[in-house]
Amino acid sequence: MTTLPSAESGFHAIAVRQDPFSSNAFFCRGENSFVRVFSAEPLEEGKAYFFEAECNETPSGLEAHAEKAVPLTEKEENALKRLIEAQVAGQTTCREPPLLFEDEGLRKLIPSAKKCAQRIMRAAQELRPILLRHHDDGDGVCGGLCMRAAIKDYLKRCRLPSFNLQLKIVQTGSSIYSIADARQDAMEAGPVKPLLLLVDFGSSDESQDARREALDSGFEIICIDHHPFQKKPEEAAELVSPFVFGLNSDYCAGLLAYEVASAIAEIPVEWAWTALKSDNSSFARKEFDKHAAAIDYLILDSPTPRPLDYYEELLSDEKGMENAFAVASAKVARATEKALQHAEVIDLGPGKALLVKVGKVLSKRIRYPSKGRLMNALHTKYSEKLDCPLVSIGYEGDKILLRANRKMAAAGFDANIIIQELKREMPSVVESGGGHNVAASMKVAPEKASEVVQVFLEKARVQLAAKIN
Known part of the structure; x- marks a missing residue:
């Protein structure tokens, strides 16, 4: 086997990527680490050289100023590779992620979480940009925190070059990855196309065209999402989803991201528990009520997206969290009291439906609570009061929101199945929709909202009757 010649007066390295901020600097991969090389001679990407220079430690990593760059022979280059x-194989070996809680379903998700983590580490080793898009709710923010922490830790631990184009984070206001999003991402991408991480959105059927657009633009896609799909998103190189294993949306995106990130680095468990509580998962713990309420309030109350640093600091600031929780609780209580005047309970056979005209309660100038948070509060209140299978439906304009309790799910109710039927049967009325079996939404023609609600109720009755029979 060919060995490399002695490198006492310099070092061997492969020119991997030109520095985007310097015309005469390259990030070069040496035998042990990356070196930012300022070369007096032109370098060719992918070629191996012997650099006559000393490496110096700087705050941003190793640097060298080379007056001479001698190309290696083919055998020498292969030996260096x-x-x-x-070394890369050793640095892309996953940690064994700890299960947040003991559960057979969660255990099934670990292999796909590790494959996802390995692909992220490999992209970082190749100096490919990573574009992290996360949904702008508590679950998505916590998932974003997990992934960001893991990637930053990995870059530092492996002494990989860090520059501001390498990790870009975008907060997304929809559970659908849109064509507009994909085109914006393509327009802003440089010559080296990024690894696109979609956290808490992007795996649904409605996102398929945008995923294809991103794929055609040269992106590699990873989906870490708990939203259901009818057709598996084949555009994703890696998919971490409970629905692949016949599980449900209780395995929220923040939990999935925690397991992926934990295969790369050590991640605070509080972020995953906050995500579960924010998403009303059956796995949630009551002691994280304040964390979830505070983060949800501060996400919705801000007219512009706040950076992840803000939420990371909040979750470690007990006093700040208490203050945000107090304000959020008071706002929800006032809105809930007002909503009682616009609520109606109707019979569905083995269960009941709560209908709420949320537009009568929340004006457009009110940021918090959102219609979704208001429906969560009303649904919880009526579930406790009625103590029976219950589906709550809030509607206003083009939006219909759906919540169901565990008793209703056990009785055979599945909101997402009904929504998919409505999309097929009323394509000119139901523009989009989906979600989970007990929490979902639809966008409909505004003038047809009441009609859609009535058709939904009839289908719910049929669904429940079928379970009884």
């Missing part, structure tokens, strides 16, 4: 590949 074998050394580097062995």
